[in-house]
Every structure is written in C-alpha cells, then in structure tokens.
Amino acid sequence: xxxxxxxxxxxYLTNLKFKAVINMDLIKSKLKANSAFPWIAPSVIILxxxxxxxxxxxxxxxxxxxxxxxxxxxxxxxxxxxxxxxFTSSDFISTIQITLIYTLICLIIQFVVGFALALFFxxxxxxxxxxxxxxxxxxxxxxxxxxxLIWRLYFNPTYGIINRILRxxxxxxxxxxxxxxxxxxxxxxDVWQWTPFVVLVLVAGLSSMPKSVIxxxxxxxxxxFQRLKYVILPIMKPIILIVLLLRSIELLIMPDxxxxxxxxxxxxxxEILSIFIYRTGFHQTxxxxxxxxxSVMLLVxxxxxxxxxxxxxxxAESNA
Amino acid sequence: xxxxxxxxxxxxxxxxxxxxxxxxxxxxxxxxxxxxRSQIFGxxxxxxxxxxxxxxxxxxxxxxxxxxxxxxxxVGGSVVVGLILAVPAAYGFARFxxxxxxxxxxxxxxxxxxxxxxxxxxxxLIGSFLGLIDTHIILVIxxxxxxxxxxxxMLKGFFxxxxxSLEEQARVDGCSRIQAFIKIMLxxxxxxxxxxxxxxxxxxxxxFVYALFxxxxxxxxxxxxxxxxxxxxxxxxxxxAAASTLSTIPVVIFAILFRKKLIQGLTFxxxxx
Numbered sequence: 054x055x056x057x058x059x060x061x062x063x064x065y066l067t068n069l070k071f072k073a074v075i076n077m078d079l080i081k082s083k084l085k086a087n088s089a090f091p092w093i094a095p096s097v098i099i100l101x102x103x104x105x106x107x108x109x110x111x112x113x114x115x116x117x118x119x120x121x122x123x124x125x126x127x128x129x130x131x132x133x134x135x136x137x138x139x140f141t142s143s144d145f146i147s148t149i150q151i152t153l154i155y156t157l158i159c160l161i162i163q164f165v166v167g168f169a170l171a172l173f174f175x176x177x178x179x180x181x182x183x184x185x186x187x188x189x190x191x192x193x194x195x196x197x198x199x200x201x202l203i204w205r206l207y208f209n210p211t212y213g214i215i216n217r218i219l220r221x222x223x224x225x226x227x228x229x230x231x232x233x234x235x236x237x238x239x240x241x242x243d244v245w246q247w248t249p250f251v252v253l254v255l256v257a258g259l260s261s262m263p264k265s266v267i268x269x270x271x272x273x274x275x276x277x278f279q280r281l282k283y284v285i286l287p288i289m290k291p292i293i294l295i296v297l298l299l300r301s302i303e304l305l306i307m308p309d310x311x312x313x314x315x316x317x318x319x320x321x322x323x324e325i326l327s328i329f330i331y332r333t334g335f336h337q338t339x340x341x342x343x344x345x346x347x348s349v350m351l352l353v354x355x356x357x358x359x360x361x362x363x364x365x366x367x368x369a370e371s372n373a
Numbered sequence: 374x375x376x377x378x379x380x381x382x383x384x385x386x387x388x389x390x391x392x393x394x395x396x397x398x399x400x401x402x403x404x405x406x407x408x409x410r411s412q413i414f415g416x417x418x419x420x421x422x423x424x425x426x427x428x429x430x431x432x433x434x435x436x437x438x439x440x441x442x443x444x445x446x447x448v449g450g451s452v453v454v455g456l457i458l459a460v461p462a463a464y465g466f467a468r469f470x471x472x473x474x475x476x477x478x479x480x481x482x483x484x485x486x487x488x489x490x491x492x493x494x495x496x497x498l499i500g501s502f503l504g505l506i507d508t509h510i511i512l513v514i515x516x517x518x519x520x521x522x523x524x525x526x527m528l529k530g531f532f533x534x535x536x537x538s539l540e541e542q543a544r545v546d547g548c549s550r551i552q553a554f555i556k557i558m559l560x561x562x563x564x565x566x567x568x569x570x571x572x573x574x575x576x577x578x579x580x581f582v583y584a585l586f587x588x589x590x591x592x593x594x595x596x597x598x599x600x601x602x603x604x605x606x607x608x609x610x611x612x613x614a615a616a617s618t619l620s621t622i623p624v625v626i627f628a629i630l631f632r633k634k635l636i637q638g639l640t641f642x643x644x645x646x
Contacts, residue, residue, distance in 0.1 A: 092465030096458045096521055103518050104484050107495035180385045185392045187632055192395050194628035196579040199617045202599045203402045249395055253636050257644040295643045306488030309581040313599045327490040334494055348491040359486040363479050369643050
C-alpha cells in the first residue's frame with residue numbers, strides 16, 4: 054500500500070514537507086534569537102530610560118526660556134532662540150576656542166611624551182621595568198577633583214611647591230593663577246594625571262606586538278627612526294587612534310580638574326565648554342534653557358567622537 | 374662590557390626619574406597630611422616629626438565622615454545593581470547570535486561616553502519633580518548610566534573567553550539554559566565579576582559631576598568635598614591633604630593591584646593588558 058501511494062505523492066507535497074523543515078529551522082533559530090531578549094531586555098530598557106529620556110527632555114528644555122529655581126511651569130517656548138543666542142555670543146565662541154586649544158595641546162603633549170615613555174619602558178634591559186610601569190597607574194586613579202585641588206596649592210604663587218622650587222633654581226616666581234598662565238596650569242595637571250594612562254595603553258600595545266616583525270626589521274638593518282616610521286607606528290596605529298579618541302572625549306566631558314583648579318577663571322581664561330554649561334546653567338546666570346542648548350552642543354560633539362571611536366573599536370575587534 | 378653596564382644604569386636612573394616625576398605630586402600630598410602648618414610652609418625636607426593632628430581635626434569636623442558614608446552607600450549600591458543587570462545582559466550579548474547584536478552592544482558602549490555635565494540639567498529637573506535631589510538613590514541611578522555599559526562590555530569579554538562546550542555539555546546532561554548559567558557559567562565568571570566590581574568602584578568612587586549638581590548636604594560624596602576647601606582665604610592645607618589621602622588610598626591600592634584589567638577595561642578591550 055505504502056509503496057503504491059508514495060510515488061504518487063504530488064510533488065508540491067514533498068516540497069511542502071521540505072519547506073516545513075526549513076520553517077522549523079527558521080522558527081527554532083528565531084526562538085533561539087528571541088531568547089536573548091529576557092537576558093538583555095532589563096539592562097537595555099533601564100539604560101534607555103535613564104539616558105535617552107533625559108536627553109529628549111534636555112532638548113525640549115533647550116527650546117525654552119527657564120531660570121534655575123523657577124518652577125518648570127514658568128518655562129516659555131522660544132524655539133531655537135537659545136541656539137541662536139549661543140552662536141552669536143562672543144562668550145560661547147571664546148569657550149569653543151579655549152576648549153579646542155586645551156584639548157589639542159593636552160592631546161599632543163600626552164601623545165608625544167606618552168609614546169616616548171612607552172618606548173622607553175618597553176626596553177627589555179631596563180631594570181625594575183615592571184615596578185615602574187605598575188607605579189605609573191597612580192596619578193590617573195587620584196580623584197580628578199582632588200588632583201585639581203592639590204595642584205591649586207602647588208601652583209600657589211607665594212607658598213606653592215612649584216614656585217618654591219623655581220625660586221630656588223632660577224629665582225623666578227611666575228603667577229600661575231594669572232589669566233595668562235591659568236590655562237598652562239590646567240594643561241599641566243591634565244598632562245600629569247593622564248600621560249601615564251597613554252603610556253600604559255601604549256606599553257600594553259607595544260608588548261603585544263609580534264616579535265617576529267621587530268626582529269625582521271632589526272635583521273634588515275633598519276635604524277631606530279626607520280623602524281619607528283615603517284614598522285612600529287603602522288602596527289600601533291589603531292591603538293594610538295583609540296587612545297587619542299578616548300582622551301579627547303574625556304577631556305571634553307570631564308570638567309573635574311578645571312573645576313577644582315580654577316573654576317574656569319580667572320575671568321573666563323579656562324572656561325572650557327563643560328565649565329561654560331555649569332556657569333550658564335547653574336552658577337552665574339542660572340539660565341537653564343541656554344545651558345541646555347550648550348549641553349546639546351556638547352552632546353553632539355561627544356556623540357560624533359564616540360561614533361568614530363566605536364568604528365575603530367569595531368575594526369580592532371574584527372582584526373583580533 | 375663596562376659600557377653596556379653603564380647604559381643599563383643610565384636607563385635605570387632615567388626610568389626612576391620619570392616614574393618619580395609622576396608620583397611626586399601624590400607623595401608630596403601624602404607627606405603634607407602628616408605635617409603641621411609650619412612644617413608645610415617651612416623648608417622642604419623629608420625629616421620631620423609626623424603628626425596625626427590633621428586627621429584628628431578632620432574627624433572632629435564631621436563632614437568627611439558624612440561624605441565617606443555617602444560614597445560607600447552610593448558606590449556599593451551602583452556596584453550591586455549594576456552587576457545584577459549587567460551579568461545577564463553580558464551573557465546575552467556573548468552567547469546569542471541575534472540580528473543587531475553588534476549594533477545594540479555598541480550602542481550600550483556609546484552610553485559610557487555620554488558627558489555627565491550635558492545630561493545633568495534634565496537629571497536635576499527630573500530629580501526635582503520626583504523629590505530625589507540630595508538622595509543616594511538619584512546618585513545610584515545616574516552612576517548606572519556609565520557603570521552598566523562598562524560592566525556589560527567587560528563581562529561580555531569574560532563570557533566569550535569561556536569555551537561554549539562547557540555549557541553545551543551541561544545542557545546535554547539535562548540542564549536548562551538557566552541551570553547551566555547558574556551552575557556552570559556563574560562560578561566560572563566569578564573572578565571576572567570581582568575584577569569588574571573593583572573597576573566600577575574605582576570609577577564611581579572618583580565621579581564628581583553628578584554628585585556636585587544633584588546633592589547638597591545629606592548625600593554629598595567624597596570627590597565633592599573639594600568645594601569645602603575652595604574659595605577660602607587661608608585654606609586648611611593639612612586637613613585637606615589628610616582628607617585627600619584618606620579618600621584616594623583605597624582606589625590607588627586597587628588600581629595598582631588590578632592595573633592590567635583597568636587598562637583593558639578603560640580601552641574597552643582594545644588592548645589586553
């Protein structure tokens with residue numbers, strides 16, 4: 054019986070059966086994919102509600118005139134006026150300039166010094182290499198606001214340790230609190246605190262470089278600078294980009310050091326964008342609306358930088 | 374041969390110099406914590422009679438202990454809540470191959486880079502509506518914005534390092550996915566969870582912006598105590614150095630012990646320490 058019916062089975066039915074098998078696989082794989090949902094959902098939902106919702110609220114507030122201390126109902130819709138006011142105010146333009154100068158100088162010094170020190174600390178014949186590298190982690194772990202504060206004392210023109218040393222050595226005592234030198238002071242503190250981080254990242258990168266590559270270049274008789282240019286820098290490029298992007302994001306989003314060192318002063322000599330937001334929104338003018346508009350601008354810059362960073366991280370991950 | 378040895382010692386001295394250059398501001402602060410006011414302003418020397426007066430004064434004033442108390446509650450709270458949420462999520466991202474996995478996990482990562490100062494205004498407003506300003510709860514919530522992404526990203530790496538065959542074996546033996554997760558994966562991930570918890574402590578302990586804007590007195594944390602010492606003529610240098618020393622020492626010790634993991638975590642796994 055069976056033998057009779059089986060050949061007679063219409064072709065579309067066998068096809069259907071085949072399709073059904075495929076569908077079962079599909080459903081299974083869907084189920085498997087769907088079952089990631091209960092694992093991930095709580096985190097994603099909470100992250101969404103504590104980051105995206107406040108951001109939308111921030112944008113909404115930036116379209117209003119509102120002062121700190123006023124009830125929220127007193128807000129007055131003014132469209133893009135806050136943004137127009139930002140871009141036409143000389144304060145904001147100079148803030149952007151200071152932010153750029155501060156970020157770029159810090160980045161350049163931290164990279165050049167950091168890379169040189171990383172090369173130095175990866176030399177095989179350096180005695181005590183491990184201990185030195187380990188101790189370098191200390192500056193970056195000192196609470197950033199506290200390091201601003203202790204350096205405020207060190208920079209004190211009369212009693213500070215820096216001027217006591219300078220007076221002893223060169224008989225000079227510059228006023229580090231002055232508007233000319235305040236930005237230099239701020240850069241000094243950030244360089245002290247974060248150059249070691251650059252060193253440690255690059256040391257980790259250099260130590261994981263394939264030895265064969267370096268040995269080959271040594272055999273080829275390349276001198277140090279040739280090796281640096283043609284071998285080390287190209288291999289290290291992804292890590293260098295990642296560490297520089299990380300640093301620029303942190304320099305932008307962390308006002309801690311400047312806040313406790315100078316509070317953006319004297320005048321507005323060290324008023325980077327994050328300090329501008331604090332001064333506009335909370336401290337001096339209490340304009341929450343205008344401060345929100347400035348916050349949106351900072352957020353946009355941070356998002357752009359972090360997207361670039363993520364692109365490189367993704368590349369580094371797929372290469373690994 | 375002599376020349377080679379000379380080079381070796383020269384390098385050592387240069388190395389010590391640079392390490393010392395980066396360490397000395399911190400060491401100097403710790404020394405100041407044990408000095409009297411006249412010793413701080415006196416000639417520079419490491420030979421002095423150390424005093425504990427600064428620490429005593431700090432404890433008498435009280436605000437330091439209050440801030441310490443807040444810091445411990447807030448940091449502890451965000452470690453516990455952060456890990457409870459991040460461990461399953463990291464497992465989900467590491468073990469399930471769903472569409473959009475990569476995009477979603479990178480979105481989570483990008484939240485780590487949201488500028489606190491940019492979103493502090495909406496937090497301030499929302500916190501005022503809900504009556505959460507100056508409470509530990511709002512700090513725990515805001516700290517989660519950077520701790521959950523960080524923890525997910527760290528733990529995802531640890532989960533990926535565990536061979537999938539171990540889990541499969543357990544499931545062949547009749548465990549459900551949850552059972553396999555609890556019996557096999559959690560014990561294996563425990564050291565990674567410990568390391569992640571410590572890195573969260575380091576970062577949350579130092580966090581400044583949210584605590585500065587969202588608290589005033591009762592939930593103030595240690596990093597914001599700097600405002601106590603700012604703006605006064607005649608800063609109490611000794612007590613300030615003592616306060617800074619006490620609040621930084623736990624983190625400095627953790628960081629020295631977990632340096633490689635810290636660097637790996639801060640670069641989101643781009644370098645393996």
